Amino acid sequence: MRRVILAIVFIIIGSCVLLFFKYFYLRGLSEPSTTIEQAVAEAQENAPVRMTFGQLRQWIYRYPDKRNPPPEKLNLVKDKKIVIEGYQFVTNSATVVSSFALSQFCYGCCFRGEPALNEFIEVSLPAGMKPIPYAPAKPIRVMGRLEWGEKVEGGYTTSIYRIVAEDISLKS
Numbered sequence: 001m002r003r004v005i006l007a008i009v010f011i012i013i014g015s016c017v018l019l020f021f022k023y024f025y026l027r028g029l030s031e032p033s034t035t036i037e038q039a040v041a042e043a044q045e046n047a048p049v050r051m052t053f054g055q056l057r058q059w060i061y062r063y064p065d066k067r068n069p070p071p072e073k074l075n076l077v078k079d080k081k082i083v084i085e086g087y088q089f090v091t092n093s094a095t096v097v098s099s100f101a102l103s104q105f106c107y108g109c110c111f112r113g114e115p116a117l118n119e120f121i122e123v124s125l126p127a128g129m130k131p132i133p134y135a136p137a138k139p140i141r142v143m144g145r146l147e148w149g150e151k152v153e154g155g156y157t158t159s160i161y162r163i164v165a166e167d168i169s170l171k172s
Helices: 002-024 035-041 072-077
Strands: 079-087 099-103 120-124 140-154 156-170
Touching: 002 079, 002 140, 035 072, 072 140, 120 140
Parallel strands: 120 156
Antiparallel strands: 079 099, 079 140, 099 120, 140 156
16 A cells, blocks of 8 residues: 555656646747748838747758758748847856857756757857857847758758857846
8 A cells, every 4th residue: 555655646746847837837838820921021120030049940950861952941040130049058157159059948857869960050159259158958049031941060960050149138
């Protein structure tokens, strides 16, 4: 009887932990359900286009399948500034950074796993811009011009989306 009660308690605790991670850690930033076309149409003249990771995930990238090119819709933001919100992620222990990955999800949760190539943007700061503090658990807003296409280093695709940031700020 005692073992049955212990098993039930562990099941209940485990379920609560999983629900906590599902609702508070894995969900990432909420995303409006706008398409790239709607985002471009809603942007004021000379204002950046507000984009989401949901829009970027429309390109299901598979290496080395060249028959799956980027969606034509991305050309709507070519040569335009975009603004996107996400979380920083770096692969070293730096406290100030001049390049990082930006993702919809906050890193550090063992239940999330690694993001796919269409779930993050490689962000770099232009030459002369002062490095910024690394803020891993705080959402940030990045503005710049979106570039897309395979970036291959050492025979491996390291990114499909990139931004040279013109402005970075904490999301309020």
